[in-house]
Amino acid sequence: MEGAVYLSTARAADAAEGVERDRVRDSAAVRAVPANVLALGAVSLLTDVSAEMVTAVLPLYVVVQLGLSPLAFGLLDGVYGGVTALVRLVGGHAADRGRRHKLVAGLGYGLSAAAKPVLLLASTVPAIAAVLAVDRAGKGLRTAPRDALISLSTSPGDQGRAFGVHRAMDTAGALLGPLVAFGLLWATVDAYDAVFVVSGCIAVAGVLVLLLFVQRPPDGGTASHARPDGGAAAQAWADGGAAARVRPSVRGALGLLRIGAMRRICGCAALLGLVTISDAFIFLLIQKKLDLAPQWFPLLPLGTAAGFLALAMPLGLLADRIGRWPVFVGGHAALLGAYVLLLVPSGGTAMIVGVLALHGIFYAATDGVLMAAAGPHLPAGLRASGLALVQTGQAVTRFVASLAFGAAWTMWGVPPAIMVASVALALSATVALVLRPGSVLAEEPSA
Template sequence: MYLADSRSTDSGGTEAAVVPDTRPGRRPTAVPATVLALGAVSLITDVSSEMVTAVLPLYVVAGLGLSPLGFGLLDGINNGVGALVRLAGGHLADRGGRRHKVVAGLGYGLSALCKPLLLLAHTLPVISAVLAVDRTGKGLRTAPRDAMIALATEPGRRGRAFGVHRTMDTTGALLGPLVAFAVLRATVDGYDAVFAVSGCIAAFGVLVLVLFVPRRISARADAVRQPERRHPAPGDALGQPEPVRPPTLRDAVGLLRRPRLRRLTVCAALLGLTTVSDSFLYLLLQREANLPAHLFPLLPLGTAAFFLLLAVPLGALADRVTRRRLFLAGHGVLLLAYGLVLSPWHGAPAVVAVLVLHGTFYAATDGVLAAATAGVVPARQQGAGQALVGTGQALARFACSLAFGAAWSLWGGRTALTVTAAALAVSAVVAAFLLRTADEAPLAIDEVRA
C-alpha cells in the first residue's frame, strides 16, 4: 500500500488525514477540495492585498511626500523580509507535526491585521513597520500553503492543482485594483476607505481558511510502495510504525544535501538572478512602445489575464512532459519577451505580444516550480522544502532588481535589458545541464521517512 500519515493529534485523539482516494476502480479527483478552498482563500486575500498595492505608491509618494527612490528601497526591503521569513514559516509548519494550517492562518491573520492599521499610519516609520508585518505574514503563509496543496494532491496531478490555485490567486490580483478604483470613485476620503474595505475582505479570507481548510493534511508519498511485512520490524510495537520525531531546523537545512532538491534550488536562484522585475519590464515596454502614460496601469492586468488563462493548461502539461522541462521552457518564453521589447517592432500588437509571453512565463514557472519541489521533498518536510526553493528564487530576483536598477542608471534601459537577456540565455543553458538528471522519479522509502 501507499505510505500515509495518520498519526494521533496532540490531544490524544486520532484525526482522519485528508488523502487522495486511490482505491481500485475509483477515479482520482482532478483537483481536491482542499486545493479549491486554499485557492478561494488566496483569491480573497489577493483582492485585499492588491487593493492596497494599487493605491499605496501614490498614497506614500503624493500624500506623504516620499521620493520614488525611497519607496523603491522600502518596497525592496519589505520583500526581502518576506522572503527570509518564508524559511521560518516552512520550518514551523513541519516542526509542529504538519500543522501547516496553523502557521498559514497566522500569516493570513497578520496580513489582515495590517490593513486597518494603515488607517493610523501617517508617518514613514509607522508605515514601514506596518508593511514589514504584512510581508512577514505573507512570508509565513506561502510555504505552508504550497505544502498543503502538494500533500492533498496525487503526485501525478500536482501541476494541475498548482495551476488551479494560481489561477484563482491571479483572479484576485485582477479584481483587487478594480475594487480599489471603484472605492476611490465612490468615496470622499478615498485612501482610508480603501484600507478599511481591504481589511474587511482580508478578515473574510481568514474566516474561509478557518472554516473550509482541514486542520491536518496528509498525502501518500510519491508513488512509493511499501513492501509487505510478515513480522513486526525491530523497534515496532505490535507491528505499529515507530514514532517519527518532528524535523528540526538542522533537518530543514539538511534538505539541501539531497541532490535533486539542491539542483532545483540552485537553478531557481540562477534563473531568478536574470529575471527582471515586472515594474522595470513595464517601464521599458512603455518607453519603447511610446505607450500613453494613462495606459500604463493596464500592463500588469494584461500579464495577469494571460497568466490566469494559461495556468491550468500549462500546469496539466507539466504533469505530462515533466515539470523541470516546462520550467526551463518558461524562461525561454521570457527571453523571447525581452527580445520583443528590444526589437524595432512597436505598436499595440507588440505590446500585446509581450504581455502574452510574460503571462505565459508565469504560468509555466510559478506553480510548476512548486509542483516540481513537491516531487523531490519528503512529505513530512514539504513546508521546509517549498520555503528553501521559494526563498532562493525570491532573494535572487531581489538582487536582480537592485543590479538592473544600477545598470539602468549607468548604461540606460536598453543596454541593461540586453545584458540581462544574454545572462538569461547563459543561465538557461547552465540550468538545463544541471537538471538533465533531475527526473521526477519516486522518492525512495528511506527518503520518505527521512
C-alpha cells in the same frame, strides 16, 4: 479469414474502449481537484484581492496624498518586496514542527489582514514601513505552509494540475484587486480610507475560509501513496513516514540539500532568479519605450495577470503529462522572448500585447510548476521547509537581479542592459535544462 476478421474487430473494439476509458479518466482527473486545493485557492483569491487593492493605490497614496518623495517610496517598495524572503524559512520550519501547516498559514494570513486597516493611522515613512513589514511578514510566513498543504493534499502525478488550479484562483484575485480599488476611489472621490477598510474586511474573509474549510492532510500526506522512480527521490519517499513523525529541525531542513534533485532544483531556481528582470522594470521599460501616458500604467500588470490566469491550469496539466522541468524552463524561454520584443526598435500596441502575453506565460509555466517539481522529492515531515528553501533562494537572487539591472540601466542605458540580461537568461536556461532533476512517478491506485 473469419478468425482474422474477428480478431481485428475485437482489437479495434478494445482500442476504442481503451481510448474512451482514457478520455473518461482524463476528464475525471481534471474534475477531481482535492477540496483542500479549492479551499486554499479561495483563500488566496480573497487575500490577493485585498493585497492588490493596497498595491494598486499605494504609490498614489504615498506620493500624492501624503506628499512623500519618490525616494521614500523606493524605500517602502524595497521593504514591501524584501521582507518576505527573510521569513519564508521561518514559516516553513515552524509549519513542519508538529505539522502545524494550517496554524502557521493562518497566522500569516491573519497578520496581513490586521495590517491593512492600520495603514489609516500611518502617515510617516517609518510608520508605513512598519505596517508594510508586518503585512509582508505575514505573506512570508504563509507561503511555504500553504504550498505544503497543496502538495500534501495531492498525489505526485497531479501536483502540476493542483498548483495550476490554485495559481489560477490566486491570479483571479490579483486581477480583481486593482479594479475594486480604483472603483472605490472613483465612487468615494479618492477616499483611500475606504480602500484600506474594505481591503481589511476581504482579508478577514480569507482567514475565515481557511479556518472553516481547509483540513489537515493525513500523516505522510497523499504523496506518501506514490513511489518515486529511484535514487535520492526514492530515499526521500522512503523516509517520508518517518520524517512526518520526527520533530523537524533547522539542521534537518538544510540537510534536504543532500538530496541530489533538491540541490539541482534549488540551484537552478536561484540561478534563473538571478537573471530575471523584475515585474516593475518590465512595466517601466514598456512605459519608457512607448512613452505611455501615466493613467495607463496601472493597467499593465493586469495584462500579465490575465495571461497567468488563462494558462496556469493548462500548463500545470501539461507539466504533469510531459514533465515539470521542461515546462519550467520553457517558461523562461517565454521570458526571453519578452526581452527580445523589448529590444525591437518599433513598438506599438502589438509590442505591449506580446510582452505582456509572454510575461503571463512565464508566470503560468514557472510559479506553481516549480513547487510541483520540488514537492514530491521532499519527505512529508519537511515539505514546508523544503519548499521554503527553494522559494527563499529564488527570492534573494531576484532581489539581487533587480539591483543589478537597475545599475546596468543607469550605467549603460536600456538596450545594453536588456541585451546582457537576455544573454545571461539564455545561458542560465540552458544550464537548468542540462541539470534537470529526476522525475517522481505516481503509482495510480487500482480501481
